Amino acid sequence: MMKRSVAAMALVPSRTNLPLKILEFFNNSLNGQHTESPTPPVGEMNPRKVVVALYDYHAVELDDLILRKNEEYEVIEDSQEHWWKMRNKEGQEGYAPSNYVQEKGHLGLEQYDWYLGDATRQRAEVILMQQEREGCFVVRNSTTNSGLYTLSVYSKHLSPHRSHPQVKHYHIKKDGDAMYYLSHNIKCQSIPDLIYRHQHNPGGLCTRLRQPPSLGKQAPTTAGFCSNKWEIDPGELNLLEELGSGQFGVVRHGKLRRMDVAVKMMKEGTMSEDEFIEEAKVMTKLQHENLVQLYGVCSRQRPIYIVTEYLKYGSLLHYLRGKERTLITNSETLLDMCLQVCKGMAYLEEQKFIHRDLAARNCLVGSYNVIKVGDFGLARYVVDDEYTGSGGAKFPIKWAAPEVLNYMRFSSKSDVWAFGVLMWEVFTCGKMPYGRLKNAEVVDHVQQGRHLEKPRYCLPNVYDVMCLCWTESAEQRPSFRDLRQNISRIFQEE
Numbered sequence: 001m002m003k004r005s006v007a008a009m010a011l012v013p014s015r016t017n018l019p020l021k022i023l024e025f026f027n028n029s030l031n032g033q034h035t036e037s038p039t040p041p042v043g044e045m046n047p048r049k050v051v052v053a054l055y056d057y058h059a060v061e062l063d064d065l066i067l068r069k070n071e072e073y074e075v076i077e078d079s080q081e082h083w084w085k086m087r088n089k090e091g092q093e094g095y096a097p098s099n100y101v102q103e104k105g106h107l108g109l110e111q112y113d114w115y116l117g118d119a120t121r122q123r124a125e126v127i128l129m130q131q132e133r134e135g136c137f138v139v140r141n142s143t144t145n146s147g148l149y150t151l152s153v154y155s156k157h158l159s160p161h162r163s164h165p166q167v168k169h170y171h172i173k174k175d176g177d178a179m180y181y182l183s184h185n186i187k188c189q190s191i192p193d194l195i196y197r198h199q200h201n202p203g204g205l206c207t208r209l210r211q212p213p214s215l216g217k218q219a220p221t222t223a224g225f226c227s228n229k230w231e232i233d234p235g236e237l238n239l240l241e242e243l244g245s246g247q248f249g250v251v252r253h254g255k256l257r258r259m260d261v262a263v264k265m266m267k268e269g270t271m272s273e274d275e276f277i278e279e280a281k282v283m284t285k286l287q288h289e290n291l292v293q294l295y296g297v298c299s300r301q302r303p304i305y306i307v308t309e310y311l312k313y314g315s316l317l318h319y320l321r322g323k324e325r326t327l328i329t330n331s332e333t334l335l336d337m338c339l340q341v342c343k344g345m346a347y348l349e350e351q352k353f354i355h356r357d358l359a360a361r362n363c364l365v366g367s368y369n370v371i372k373v374g375d376f377g378l379a380r381y382v383v384d385d386e387y388t389g390s391g392g393a394k395f396p397i398k399w400a401a402p403e404v405l406n407y408m409r410f411s412s413k414s415d416v417w418a419f420g421v422l423m424w425e426v427f428t429c430g431k432m433p434y435g436r437l438k439n440a441e442v443v444d445h446v447q448q449g450r451h452l453e454k455p456r457y458c459l460p461n462v463y464d465v466m467c468l469c470w471t472e473s474a475e476q477r478p479s480f481r482d483l484r485q486n487i488s489r490i491f492q493e494e
Helices: 006-011 020-030 121-131 191-198 273-283 316-322 331-350 402-407 412-427 439-447 460-469 480-493
Strands: 049-053 072-077 083-087 093-097 101-103 137-141 149-155 166-174 180-183 186-188 237-245 249-256 259-266 294-298 305-309 363-365 371-373
Touching (some): 121 149, 137 191, 237 259, 273 294, 316 412, 331 480, 402 439, 412 460, 412 480
Antiparallel strands (some): 049 072, 049 101, 072 083, 149 166, 166 180, 237 249, 294 305
16 A cells, blocks of 8 residues: 555545545545545535626726626626626626625625715715705715714705705614614615605605715725736826826826726835835735725836826815815814715724825825825835934924934824814814924924814814824724714714
């Protein structure tokens, strides 16, 4: 009989925990005998994973698969988090973004155009007021009761005493028989049925429900440009108008195939290019609705191009300054901006990723007041920029925590400090922190334990959140997850 090698012996699992049939398979295989693989018991076969497309997806590469909204697909391989290999009903196979589909057995409200998930009351109002259509409506998760929902509907005729349009909010309730209702005369077993009934009968609402917003629910961004590459051919880019410039170089609007993108054209000598290119592979996998998506880089030429998601209204800082008159007293809108930034940062915190340069200038504004955090991680690769402190340290002084000023110790908690300064920027509509104080004076100010003063129109409970971010000890500062809960709680109080 053939001797077993040490390597072969190492492959044999512990005998004590295996059924007899599987033990026979291992023994026969190691002795050179061929036998059929043990058949898993009935019920342990891997079931087919069938998903339904929530959005259309247009294939980018030859090995991508086109998705059609509401059609079913079989998942063949899902080892990658963001891109799955799927098969359509015609038998065609290819890759498509996993956040564009939902497992068939777990389809929830996500499949409906009127469902906006965790959108706040303020976001719902912005979307509906911009539509200006009677009976336009959305359903969102309740901010006051976990697991419940709120219906928001636009009407021009809420009451004889109100001449201007308004958005009315209704809690979707559930009775003891698990029936959903908005008013007691119409009850249904599901929320979609309830919506359908109120589309034909106002049933106590301010108006009959008509249609959801035409552009309220847009397809999410994909992690990277496509499934199999992060290096982008510059020949695929069509560069358009200049959007701005900064310490890294010029930013231009562009088209990548049919997709709008922003292209950062990096000035040579401004960053450690080779190190950044390696990190870009990881950064393309970071994906959240409140992060500017990195699609890829053009690194085989100079200058390097960084290709990201395009947001039409530009930096949050310029947006705040341009709309100060309408925003400065609108605390709910400003707080919603902070909450969105906090959600994006909570995701980075969860991924163990440090931003290092969080500020209003590095956040972008899209349609319907969507706010996304950008330029995360780039500060780490800066070679020479405007943020030069004493001793050659490079960081934005006015947003820097004490441990950064003293020891250049960056962490998610130093990002929390910067988030407090960003909140101050938001509630002052883009004023410069610490006014005209020079960097050295700011360092003294912070090291003496002094904080930025409360903005004029900022509510005390919002300023309390800022002050929590400016706790001197990094360990005692709240996490972004805690801050997200604190800010959401303020919305419930309003």
